[in-house]
Amino acid sequence: MEKVIIVGSGPSGLLLAHYLLRRGNRYQVEIYERLGDPRLAAPSNTRSFPISLSTRGKNALRKIDGLLEAVEAKGAKMQSSILHQPKGKQSLLSFKTPLIAIDRIRLTNALLSELIEKYDSSQFNIHFDCQCTQVDLKARQVKFQKQDSAEEFAVDCDLLIGADGARSAVRNSFLNAGRFELEQKYFRDDYKSLYLPKDKNETELQPDCIHVWVSNSDSRIIAVPQPDGSWSGTIIFERDSDEILGLTTVDRAREFFDRNFPEASKLMPNEEIEALLERPIASVLTIRCNRYHYEDWVLIMGDAAHGVSPSLGQGCNAALEDAAILDALLDEYEDNLAEALPEFTARRLADARALWELSDNAFPSSKLLFMEFLLRRAVAKTMNKFFPQWFPLLPSDLLRDTTIPYAEVLKLNRGWVSKVKKANGVLNV
Numbered sequence: 245m246e247k248v249i250i251v252g253s254g255p256s257g258l259l260l261a262h263y264l265l266r267r268g269n270r271y272q273v274e275i276y277e278r279l280g281d282p283r284l285a286a287p288s289n290t291r292s293f294p295i296s297l298s299t300r301g302k303n304a305l306r307k308i309d310g311l312l313e314a315v316e317a318k319g320a321k322m323q324s325s326i327l328h329q330p331k332g333k334q335s336l337l338s339f340k341t342p343l344i345a346i347d348r349i350r351l352t353n354a355l356l357s358e359l360i361e362k363y364d365s366s367q368f369n370i371h372f373d374c375q376c377t378q379v380d381l382k383a384r385q386v387k388f389q390k391q392d393s394a395e396e397f398a399v400d401c402d403l404l405i406g407a408d409g410a411r412s413a414v415r416n417s418f419l420n421a422g423r424f425e426l427e428q429k430y431f432r433d434d435y436k437s438l439y440l441p442k443d444k445n446e447t448e449l450q451p452d453c454i455h456v457w458v459s460n461s462d463s464r465i466i467a468v469p470q471p472d473g474s475w476s477g478t479i480i481f482e483r484d485s486d487e488i489l490g491l492t493t494v495d496r497a498r499e500f501f502d503r504n505f506p507e508a509s510k511l512m513p514n515e516e517i518e519a520l521l522e523r524p525i526a527s528v529l530t531i532r533c534n535r536y537h538y539e540d541w542v543l544i545m546g547d548a549a550h551g552v553s554p555s556l557g558q559g560c561n562a563a564l565e566d567a568a569i570l571d572a573l574l575d576e577y578e579d580n581l582a583e584a585l586p587e588f589t590a591r592r593l594a595d596a597r598a599l600w601e602l603s604d605n606a607f608p609s610s611k612l613l614f615m616e617f618l619l620r621r622a623v624a625k626t627m628n629k630f631f632p633q634w635f636p637l638l639p640s641d642l643l644r645d646t647t648i649p650y651a652e653v654l655k656l657n658r659g660w661v662s663k664v665k666k667a668n669g670v671l672n673v
């Protein structure tokens with residue numbers, strides 16, 4: 245059996261473990277995760293956020309027996325989204341294909357529980373509280389530090405997967421390996437996780453729907469229902485926003501929510517506001533690099549390879565698709581890693597670059613251009629059936645309903661994306 249080390253138990257690492265273990269007795273998989281066991285933590289005590297899984301992510305899950313169903317059972321099917329505007333006006337957007345909305349921690353718990361149920365310790369193990377600190381590319385050795393005791397240890401393997409997110413330690417080892425280019429950029433907005441308990445008064449919030457509240461102060465709340473009737477969400481705001489940084493007491497925060505998000509504020513008890521003030525502000529680091537593999541034994545995937553802004557809700561979908569793509573390459577090259585790993589870079593690079601471009605420039609910041617966006621979307625929806633080559637669907641619609649490669653989606657929408665990029669660039673100066 246070949247020994248595989250996966251660093252990181254996020255969605256991409258866990259799904260890849262399923263794919264590798266499904267290949268019979270060929271691979272023995274060990275996952276090392278920096279944090280503790282997520283199954284022992286209440287979702288509201290962790291920094292999690294809701295993730296929407298569209299056709300691409302669902303397809304990658306569906307290829308493993310029972311996995312899509314296990315994830316669906318922990319999430320909720322979303323048929324539409326409602327945009328709540330500051331003056332109370334609501335706009336409904338119905339989806340052709342329903343999304344699965346699921347809190348990140350519930351998603352990883354579902355993937356992990358299925359692994360533990362299916363495979364015994366001779367095939368699969370997971371080690372929590374173990375942080376990868378260094379990869380010695382020449383010695384083919386991975387170094388870890390135990391979080392509780394600071395004890396250090398090294399492990400050898402045949403295949404190392406860096407599924408350790410945007411701040412990947414595995415990817416950092418490539419920096420000394422020559423001709424590796426890396427671009428890191430913070431997304432302009434930061435966020436905090438938000439939890440709304442089950443609404444005892446049964447307000448009129450539609451349950452099978454993603455709710456987005458926008459304020460006049462450039463912040464927004466996104467909330468999705470959980471199977472237990474509670475709501476999981478995020479408040480997203482401009483980095484270093486004085487207004488958000490100034491929320492130091494429950495009274496100030498209550499006043500802020502009443503003023504900007506009156507409907508959501510009604511669903512927030514004081515305990516949640518207190519917990520929200522304690523939660524750290526998180527930022528999103530986006531990643532672009534020119535190679536995902538090192539020789540025949542290291543591969544980075546998911547956010548470690550191509551972290552993007554969450555605007556289009558595609559980061560996790562792309563991360564799950566990575567696992568399915570590697571599996572297909574292992575089939576194609578009969579598990580020959582020396583061929584499959586370079587081919588992963590070759591096949592994925594253009595799509596990952598297109599995803600970065602699309603995620604940054606799919607939605608215009610200017611109000612005028614946003615009106616054009618709504619108009620274009622409506623026209624494309626009607627005319628696309630008759631003249632698909634002249635009226636392509638906009639990226640947000642194509643990405644939700646299809647698995648068309650990201651590079652193709654960008655090609656179809658090149659004119660619009662360039663226009664948004666130019667306009668957003670001017671506004672961001």
Ligand SMILES: Cc1cc2nc3c(=O)[nH]c(=O)nc-3n(C[C@H](O)[C@H](O)[C@H](O)COP(=O)(O)OP(=O)(O)OC[C@H]3O[C@@H](n4cnc5c(N)ncnc54)[C@H](O)[C@@H]3O)c2cc1C
Nearest residue numbers: 252254255256278296376408409546547557558559560561
């Ligand atoms: C607010 C927000 C909303 C989002 N919404 C969506 C959405 O709607 N749809 C969508 O598709 N995507 C969404 N995303 C993006 C999505 O969350 C990520 O793309 C996805 O989680 C990437 O999965 P991953 O497994 O590659 O990395 P991660 O989820 O980042 O997991 C990496 C894991 O590695 C561990 N780790 C890190 N460093 C080390 C180390 N040195 N040693 C050991 N372990 C380590 C981490 O603890 C973590 O468990 C959103 C992101 C944010 C921030």
